[in-house]
Amino acid sequence: MKKITKILMLSIFVITAIAFSKKKQKVLIIGDSISIGYTTFVKENLKEVAEVVHNPGNAQHTGKGLKNIENWIGDEQWDIIHFNWGLWDLCYRHPDSKVQGKRDKANGTITFSIEDYERNLRAIVKKIKQKSNAKLIFVTISYVPTEEAGRYVEDAIKYNKVARKVMQENDIEINDIYKVSKKIHQKHGKGNDDVHYTKKGYQELGKHISNFLEKKLR
Numbered sequence: 374m375k376k377i378t379k380i381l382m383l384s385i386f387v388i389t390a391i392a393f394s395k396k397k398q399k400v401l402i403i404g405d406s407i408s409i410g411y412t413t414f415v416k417e418n419l420k421e422v423a424e425v426v427h428n429p430g431n432a433q434h435t436g437k438g439l440k441n442i443e444n445w446i447g448d449e450q451w452d453i454i455h456f457n458w459g460l461w462d463l464c465y466r467h468p469d470s471k472v473q474g475k476r477d478k479a480n481g482t483i484t485f486s487i488e489d490y491e492r493n494l495r496a497i498v499k500k501i502k503q504k505s506n507a508k509l510i511f512v513t514i515s516y517v518p519t520e521e522a523g524r525y526v527e528d529a530i531k532y533n534k535v536a537r538k539v540m541q542e543n544d545i546e547i548n549d550i551y552k553v554s555k556k557i558h559q560k561h562g563k564g565n566d567d568v569h570y571t572k573k574g575y576q577e578l579g580k581h582i583s584n585f586l587e588k589k590l591r
């Protein structure tokens with residue numbers, strides 16, 4: 374009887390250990406439409422090891438991030454928070470209310486200057502650290518094609534430089550996707566006047582993001 378009890382207890386222990394070892398980690402992705410596009414593929418790629426969630430809707434610019442970051446994190450115990458801002462911040466939009474939201478780098482106004490972008494990023498990082506103990510990973514701004522209506526190619530490089538400085542000072546790991554996204558965009562972008570990607574492009578971006586995250590989930 375004692376032997377059977379020991380075997381039964383051992384079996385329960387083994388089953389519990391297996392169940393615990395297979396517990397999925399939780400990943401929160403925060404970002405703009407580019408991140409929305411690749412998140413579907415990241416979810417699929419990592420479905421065996423992680424529960425991947427994107428913040429509700431489009432995180433847009435750092436101004437929106439400052440207002441919503443605490444709600445997006447919520448009370449969930451995230452293992453990784455993989456976040457990005459930039460494409461909206463450096464975007465020029467037409468000041469005329471009749472064409473509100475229209476990208477126009479010739480006649481538009483920049484959403485957030487590089488100084489405001491840096492200031493907002495610092496404030497967001499502070500809020501995230503106060504709210505969560507998750508491992509933080511910042512994703513650089515993706516490629517901006519030369520004919521894009523509301524963004525300058527060189528601004529993406531400048532804003533990325535500032536973002537790297539902020540993240541390095543805060544000991545936050547960086548997933549630098551700029552060069553990778555440029556190569557992918559040249560093959561699978563929606564055109565030289567659009568920062569977005571085809572389905573294949575998002576799939577390729579998702580593969581890169583998944584590979585990066587998988588190493589951090591081990």
